[in-house]
Amino acid sequence: MADLKAMAVSRAAANAVKRSRAAAKDLATDGSGEAGLQPGELAEFIGYPLKRAQLRIFEDFLRCVAPLQLTPAQFSVLMLLDRNPGRNQTEIAHTLGILRPNFVAMLDVLESRGLCARMRSANDRRSHIVVLTDKGRSVLSRARKLAAKHEARLTELLGSANRAALLAMLSKIATEF
Amino acid sequence: MADLKAMAVSRAAANAVKRSRAAAKDLATDGSGEAGLQPGELAEFIGYPLKRAQLRIFEDFLRCVAPLQLTPAQFSVLMLLDRNPGRNQTEIAHTLGILRPNFVAMLDVLESRGLCARMRSANDRRSHIVVLTDKGRSVLSRARKLAAKHEARLTELLGSANRAALLAMLSKIATEF
DNA sequence: GATATTTGATATATTCAATAACAATTACCA
DNA sequence: TGGTAATTGTTATTGAATATATCAAATATC
Numbered sequence: 001m002a003d004l005k006a007m008a009v010s011r012a013a014a015n016a017v018k019r020s021r022a023a024a025k026d027l028a029t030d031g032s033g034e035a036g037l038q039p040g041e042l043a044e045f046i047g048y049p050l051k052r053a054q055l056r057i058f059e060d061f062l063r064c065v066a067p068l069q070l071t072p073a074q075f076s077v078l079m080l081l082d083r084n085p086g087r088n089q090t091e092i093a094h095t096l097g098i099l100r101p102n103f104v105a106m107l108d109v110l111e112s113r114g115l116c117a118r119m120r121s122a123n124d125r126r127s128h129i130v131v132l133t134d135k136g137r138s139v140l141s142r143a144r145k146l147a148a149k150h151e152a153r154l155t156e157l158l159g160s161a162n163r164a165a166l167l168a169m170l171s172k173i174a175t176e177f
Numbered sequence: 178m179a180d181l182k183a184m185a186v187s188r189a190a191a192n193a194v195k196r197s198r199a200a201a202k203d204l205a206t207d208g209s210g211e212a213g214l215q216p217g218e219l220a221e222f223i224g225y226p227l228k229r230a231q232l233r234i235f236e237d238f239l240r241c242v243a244p245l246q247l248t249p250a251q252f253s254v255l256m257l258l259d260r261n262p263g264r265n266q267t268e269i270a271h272t273l274g275i276l277r278p279n280f281v282a283m284l285d286v287l288e289s290r291g292l293c294a295r296m297r298s299a300n301d302r303r304s305h306i307v308v309l310t311d312k313g314r315s316v317l318s319r320a321r322k323l324a325a326k327h328e329a330r331l332t333e334l335l336g337s338a339n340r341a342a343l344l345a346m347l348s349k350i351a352t353e354f
Numbered sequence: 355g356a357t358a359t360t361t362g363a364t365a366t367a368t369t370c371a372a373t374a375a376c377a378a379t380t381a382c383c384a
Numbered sequence: 385t386g387g388t389a390a391t392t393g394t395t396a397t398t399g400a401a402t403a404t405a406t407c408a409a410a411t412a413t414c
Binding site: 019036037038039041042043044045046047048050051052053054055056057058060061072076079080082083084087091092094095098129144147151153154157158163164165166167169170171172173174176177 | 200203213214215216217218219220221222223224225226227228229230231232233234235237238249253256257259260261264268269271272274321324328330331334335337340343344347348349350351353354
Binding site for chain 2: 392
């Protein structure tokens with residue numbers, strides 16, 4: 001199980017490399033005799049650059065956190081568990097926009113890797129309280145450091161103030177649009 | 178074929194509505210006695226708000242362009258065909274980051290709806306030049322108008338200058354990160 | 355106490371994305 | 385020139401992400 005997920009991470013990282021190379025090739029051809037295709041107006045619609053930026057960011061996150069074999073989704077679960085102890089599966093999944101049925105398999109993977117555990121709630125014996133294990137906290141701590149490098153690269157590209165403005169606007173879109 | 182795709186679009190729009198309701202419920206509980214879960218630091222990592230904003234934007238795009246039954250991906254293909262006539266499948270697909278094998282089915286749908294057509298190239302009889310039909314141009318023209326409303330709502334939320342800055346930063350991430 | 359709801363789980367379907375392989379055509383080059 | 389390599393569109397197939405319906409167990413509601 002964990003091995004399958006690990007392979008998936010590695011394969012995603014490999015694909016990221018391929019896409020990067022393709023993009024680099026594009027830039028190269030843009031400057032040379034062959035004219036590259038122009039997105040044109042497409043780049044003026046928010047969805048197009050937004051989706052491409054999201055793919056690029058996830059690629060880089062995956063690459064940076066590859067030593068710990070964590071996907072962005074898995075990282076987000078560990079972060080949420082750390083911040084919100086004593087919550088059950090439904091609450092965690094719902095906060096992340098993950099449907100409960102799909103969250104079961106996600107948790108299975110994390111639990112099989114010893115990063116978190118299901119505990120039967122004393123109050124409500126239907127629900128499983130999800131807790132971070134010591135190993136989970138340790139892995140999360142290291143993941144935060146690796147992800148911080150990824151974030152630092154972005155800050156380097158945009159500048160600190162611009163990055164903050166970007167975060168604010170994206171959050172606003174996610175919550176108020 | 179076209180009907181299947183049409184259903185897919187409608188279903189995606191329906192799901193979008195559900196997610197919006199769930200989010201609204203979250204905001205409601207945040208203000209009431211029950212404390213909502215906090216993403217905490219997670220919101221400081223670019224990937225999290227970026228992904229959520231992308232989902233929200235795509236939801237709204239889908240809703241706005243629903244009368245024409247076009248997904249963001251299909252819209253991007255039509256836009257690219259309009260801007261770059263005389264290109265073959267490989268070139269169009271590559272520019273949009275779509276793998277050639279997956280682009281075949283996408284084109285099949287658009288062609289079966291009469292929005293574009295494959296033309297054998299005179300120079301290179303291996304390749305298919307993809308052209309917009311008159312109907313394709315007509316649908317694209319209407320789609321642009323619907324999408325413009327969607328974009329206007331975003332401008333209303335962020336302000337014109339901020340939206341421009343957002344676009345610039347996302348494009349920079351997509352191309353330079 | 356009977357009925358409805360919630361929780362975690364299973365099974366399943368669909369979409370998106372990725373790889374391998376193939377025939378037809380073209381490019382290369384010895 | 386002829387033989388090999390590369391390219392194009394295509395098919396088949398796989399895996400990952402996302403969505404729905406349904407179920408048993410536990411709880412809530414009335």
